[in-house]
Amino acid sequence: xxxxxxxxxxxxxxxxxxxxxxxxxxxxxxxxxxxxxxxxxxxxxxxxxxxxxxxxxxxxxxxxxxxxxxxxxxxxxxxxxxxxxxxxxxxxxxxxxxxxxxxxxxxxxxxxxxxxxxxxxxxxxxxxxxxxxxxxxxxxxxxxxxxxxxxxxxxxxxxxxxxxxxxxxxxxxxxxxxxxxxxxxxxxxxxxxxxxxxxxxxxxxxxxxxxxxxxxxxxxxxx
Amino acid sequence: xxxxxxxxxxxxxxxxxxxxxxxxxxxxxxxxxxxxxxxxxxxxxxxxxxxxxxxxxxxxxxxxxxxxxxxxxxxxxxxxxxxxxxxxxxxxxxxxxxxxxxxxxxxxxxxxxxxxxxxxxxxxxxxxxxxxxxxxxxxxxxxxxxxxxxxxxxxxxxxxxxxxxxxxxxxxxxxxxxxxxxxxxxxxxxxxxxxxxxxxxxxxxxxxxxxxxxxxxxxxxxx
DNA sequence: GTCGAACATCTTGTCAACAATCTTGTTGAT
DNA sequence: ATCAACAAGATTGTTGACAAGATGTTCGAC
Numbered sequence: 001x002x003x004x005x006x007x008x009x010x011x012x013x014x015x016x017x018x019x020x021x022x023x024x025x026x027x028x029x030x031x032x033x034x035x036x037x038x039x040x041x042x043x044x045x046x047x048x049x050x051x052x053x054x055x056x057x058x059x060x061x062x063x064x065x066x067x068x069x070x071x072x073x074x075x076x077x078x079x080x081x082x083x084x085x086x087x088x089x090x091x092x093x094x095x096x097x098x099x100x101x102x103x104x105x106x107x108x109x110x111x112x113x114x115x116x117x118x119x120x121x122x123x124x125x126x127x128x129x130x131x132x133x134x135x136x137x138x139x140x141x142x143x144x145x146x147x148x149x150x151x152x153x154x155x156x157x158x159x160x161x162x163x164x165x166x167x168x169x170x171x172x173x174x175x176x177x178x179x180x181x182x183x184x185x186x187x188x189x190x191x192x193x194x195x196x197x198x199x200x201x202x203x204x205x206x207x208x209x210x211x212x213x214x215x216x217x218x219x220x221x222x223x
Numbered sequence: 224x225x226x227x228x229x230x231x232x233x234x235x236x237x238x239x240x241x242x243x244x245x246x247x248x249x250x251x252x253x254x255x256x257x258x259x260x261x262x263x264x265x266x267x268x269x270x271x272x273x274x275x276x277x278x279x280x281x282x283x284x285x286x287x288x289x290x291x292x293x294x295x296x297x298x299x300x301x302x303x304x305x306x307x308x309x310x311x312x313x314x315x316x317x318x319x320x321x322x323x324x325x326x327x328x329x330x331x332x333x334x335x336x337x338x339x340x341x342x343x344x345x346x347x348x349x350x351x352x353x354x355x356x357x358x359x360x361x362x363x364x365x366x367x368x369x370x371x372x373x374x375x376x377x378x379x380x381x382x383x384x385x386x387x388x389x390x391x392x393x394x395x396x397x398x399x400x401x402x403x404x405x406x407x408x409x410x411x412x413x414x415x416x417x418x419x420x421x422x423x424x425x426x427x428x429x430x431x432x433x434x435x436x437x438x439x440x441x442x443x444x445x446x
Numbered sequence: 447g448t449c450g451a452a453c454a455t456c457t458t459g460t461c462a463a464c465a466a467t468c469t470t471g472t473t474g475a476t
Numbered sequence: 477a478t479c480a481a482c483a484a485g486a487t488t489g490t491t492g493a494c495a496a497g498a499t500g501t502t503c504g505a506c
Contacts, residue, residue, distance in 0.1 A: 007460055008289060034487070047460065050488090054274070058281040066231060067467055067488060082371040089312040089372075148305040149312075151283075152375055230490060257457070270490065273458090290458060290497055 010044030014052035017042060022061065022072065023161045029074035033062060059158040075159045080211050083156050088204035090153055091137070094144035095196035099188045102143035107189040109139060114185040121174050130168045136181060140188060140200075167210055180206060233267030237275035240265055245284065245295065246384045252297035256285060282381040298382045303434050306379050311427035313372045313379075314360070318419035320367035322411045329366040330412040336362070337408040344397050353391045359404060363411060363423075390433055403429060 005013050018038075021027040038049045053070045056062040063073040075083075102110070113136050120129040141150045157164075167173060180203040187195035228236050241261075244250040261272045276293045279285040286296040298306075325333070336359050343352040364373045380387075390396060403426040410418035 036487075045461065046488090047462095051277075054277060055281075058278075069468095069488065079371065082369055085316060085369070086313060086372050086375060089316040090309060093308060093312040146305055146308070148302065148379075149309050152309060152379075156371075156375075259457075268491075269458090292458065292498095 005042065005044045005048070007045070007048055010042065010048030011051045011055070014038060014042050014044060014049050015055050018052070018056060019061065019158075019161075023165070025162075027072050029072045029162075031072045033070040033072070035069070059155055061158050073159060075163070077211060080160060080163050081208055083160055084204055084208050084211060087153060087156055088201055088208075090149045090156075091140070091200045091204065092197040094141045094146050094149055094153075095184060095188055095200040096193040097144035097146060098140045099191050099193040099196040101145055102188060106139060106143040110136070110143075110185045110189045113139070114182050117178055117181055121178050126168070126174060129174045133168070133177075133181065136185070140184065143188070163211060167207070170210070173210070177203065177206070228265065228267045228271070230268070230271055233265065233271030234274045234278070237261060237265050237267060237272050238278050241275070241279060242284065242381075242384075246388070248385075250295050252295045252385075254295045256293040256295070258292070282378055284381050296382060298386070300434060303383060303386050304431055306383055307427055307431050307434060310376060310379050311424055311431075313376055314363070314423045314427065315420040317364045317367035317369050317372055317376075318407060318411060318423040319416040320369055321363045322414050322416040322419040324368055325366035325411060325414075329362060332362060333359070333366075333408045333412045337405050340401055340404055344401050349392070349397060352397045356391070356400075356404065359408070363407065366411070386434060390430070393433070396433070400426065400429070 018027065018033070027033075033053065035046045035049045035053070038044075038052075039046045042049070053062060053064060057064045057070070061073060062070045064070045098106075113132050116132050117129060117136075120126070120132060141153060180199065183199040184196065184203060187199045241250065241256070250256075256276065258269045258272045258276070261267075261275075262269045265272075276285060276287060280287045280293070284296060285293045287293045321329075336355050339355050340352060340359075343349070343355060364376060403422065406422040407419065407426060410422045
């Protein structure tokens with residue numbers, strides 16, 4: 001357990017640790033990531049950290065400027081909107097395909113998720129709702145069989161964790177998004193491709209609107 | 224000129240050299256990329272080559288398997304279709320935005336490209352047509368102001384160069400795609416977002432159909 | 447002739463030390 | 477008090493050597 005994480009193992013470990021720290025707010029945009037510090041605090045070598053940072057840079061999570069090190073990249077509201085617009089385009093594709101291609105088990109799980117979401121909103125169980133939300137998006141992509149789109153969506157979500165986080169916690173947000181999610185579920189489970197695409201588009205248009213409203217903007221510490 | 228390309232410079236240089244070699248057919252899918260060989264043939268160090276390979280792996284152009292080195296990744300027809308479906312989703316988004324946001328100069332260039340394409344088809348000038356085609360797609364994305372989508376599309380095109388290449392050279396192909404391109408130009412330059420999205424979708428649906436037809440399949444050497 | 451085991455060679459993975467560059471803090475002049 | 481020049485420290489970039497693993501080859505048994 002106190003073994004030294006070496007090389008390739010450390011690479012993935014450090015990358016995950018940073019992703020996690022970003023999600024939980026331990027790292028904020030603009031923050032410097034010093035190779036030696038990370039190496040020591042995670043029990044790895046500088047080489048492993050270096051490669052982990054390269055990976056994160058490829059995911060647009062950190063920004064590496066030569067000779068000056070790596071920082072957590074700041075995402076502007078405008079960029080968050082553009083990211084969500086791309087998500088919308090890709091998720092419409094997936095929803096449309098999923099409506100045609102989903103198998104019986106997947107359709108059944110969709111319905112279960114829908115029931116769970118209703119219940120979670122009724123109970124005020126926001127963590128549960130958030131988890132179901134994530135699973136719903138995953139499942140639609142999975143059922144669509146669009147491997148390529150799945151990879152693209154993963155990349156898009158990387159830098160967005162902070163915004164998503166804020167959004168889900170906004171009071172009244174689950175109640176607002178519930179009918180949109182149920183519409184997606186109905187259309188996909190019911191096998192109506194056009195309706196599925198429309199429902200996905202409507203949902204993400206609403207997310208964009210929320211992103212633009214000032215309440216969701218999180219102040220970025222200077223420097 | 225005979226200077227040794229060191230570190231950061233060599234990294235970009237080698238990555239570009241490989242991309243170029245793939246485009247021109249000097250490298251074929253499945254081919255092994257040995258670090259030391261590449262380092263010597265390009266006058267760099269192994270370290271630089273290593274990083275270049277990481278970059279190419281992030282672009283899905285090469286596949287790195289631990290302890291076994293890097294190979295040019297093979298793209299199946301099914302994957303090419305999925306890539307094009309994603310391109311379709313994103314280019315619809317861009318075409319729609321471009322119809323609204325393009326400035327006068329951009330609309331003028333679109334019309335010039337359209338005229339040039341007509342001429343090129345009439346003259347049988349396929350290289351010119353291919354160049355204009357590329358510029359058209361670029362310009363639509365540029366005019367849309369969708370930086371995020373632009374990056375995503377770049378990534379998607381990386382592994383596709385071979386297929387695109389084949390497609391453009393197929394006899395009769397320019398004549399077939401010309402009206403589709405003109406429809407995109409008309410809609411974007413004319414400021415009709417819905418028509419622009421429809422035209423982009425129609426064009427890429429046709430590309431998908433071409434990809435599926437056996438004539439475009441290029442045999443992949445075993446091993 | 448074919449199969450398998452031992453061996454030789456090639457290739458990638460890892461590390462530690464060194465060099466180059468940037469950042470920060472201090473000093474001194476105006 | 478402000479600023480520029482400088483020095484000390486911190487941080488990243490690069491290299492070369494070695495270790496670990498994979499691949500190919502030879503040789504012998506059957």
